[in-house]
Amino acid sequence: MLAIFRKELNSFLNSLVAYIVIGVFLVIVGLFTWFFDSNVLDYGYADLNNFFQLTPFIFVFLIPAITMRSLSEEYKSGTIELLFTKPLSEWQIIIGKFLAIFLLIFVALLPTLLYYYSVYQLGNPKGNIDSAAVSGSYVGLLLLGATFASIGLWASSITDNQIVAFVIGAVLCYVFYDGIQQLANVFSGTTQFYISFLSLGYHYEALGRGLIDSRNIIYLLSVIFLMLFLTKQNLVSKKN
Template identity: 60%
Template sequence: MLAILKKEIRSFLNSLIAYIIMIIFLTGMGLFVWVFPDTNLLDYGFADLSILFYLAPYVYMFLIPAITMRTFAEEKKAGTLELLLTRPLSDWDIILGKYLASLLLIIFTLIPTLVYYYSVYTLGNPAGNIDSAGVFGSYIGLVLLGAVFTAIGIFASSISDNQITSFIVAAFLCFVLYAGFSSLTSLDALGEMAYFINQLGIDYHYKALSKGLIDSRNLIYFFSLIAFMLMATRLVLGSRKW
């Protein structure tokens, strides 16, 4: 697994994709948090980073599939996946190596946004007048959200040898699992089922973590979804033996 992890990280760093992803994410978030008139904190007047944690999941829906779309699709198209599978590596070594490399890139992209927290912390009146528990709960939620979206992206890349197809499938699944269930709750026909359906979506558990309360039920939800998507990827790769 470590060999695959190192290979994928080198591949990211030797291409422009890692740097482009970081620049797009940090520039976009910086503009929304500090510059754009309808969302910037300076005009808002409150020591609050909620705009960052509200917009980041929607940005992730496109950036993470852009990172993961090449993981298996490129290998399939180039014909190198078969060669990789013949090496003394298990399917799980390959999957986890590619998964962790993509996830590390996403976490590394998120780290510079801690500067926003420090800036808001010092600009508060008085200094430190910010809900730190809520902010760090939101960061934990954002990392777990990135982990789920990465697992979805890896799965989408494993089912196709076309990177564009993988990107579209991953983006669609991320949107449905994040916002689809909460959107369904607006239907009056669901009645008492609406609350249960809402709990099936990522949005519900992400917002729960954003309140600063790390509930084991939310953690179990995220880890279960990650495990399910990675097992689905393992099933796709294992289908070659059928």
């Protein structure tokens, strides 16, 4: 598994994918957080709501752009057959790739801690920011990023075409994050609640309120496991 992790990470670094993804992400969130309309400085309140509301929608496109080549390229180049001949289980291949993608997401988020520090210092009085909500939102972003990574990895496992994998991954990420929530808004009462509960956005927003509820974490982890399991089943079918 570590060999796959290192191989995938080196592949990102050698192809400039990591630098481009992190650079694009930081430029977009930086502009919206600090310069465009409704930025932190104009808003007049010490919070990072804009950042935490925008980032999931950027992830919808950026994470599938990272994952689209993970398995589809292996299929197209035939190197997947080489992996199957090595003493590696399907789980080891998948987890190795998944962890490399997750590390990239983690590294992309690290520089944004400067946003929190800046707003913390700019608060009046200093430190006038809901740190619990910020912490919960970062936990939510990491889990949401991991969930999108698992969805993108599954999309990459069903085709040898990277563009197709990207489109499928991006569409599914949006549907699971916001599409289900939009559907829920058509209804009311308990029906709306139960449909909303299936949305990744519902659990992400709940974590962003600063209350780390185990139900939200368990749901997101369950989706991650389900998508990785389905990816594993696709690899088994490919192998056979």
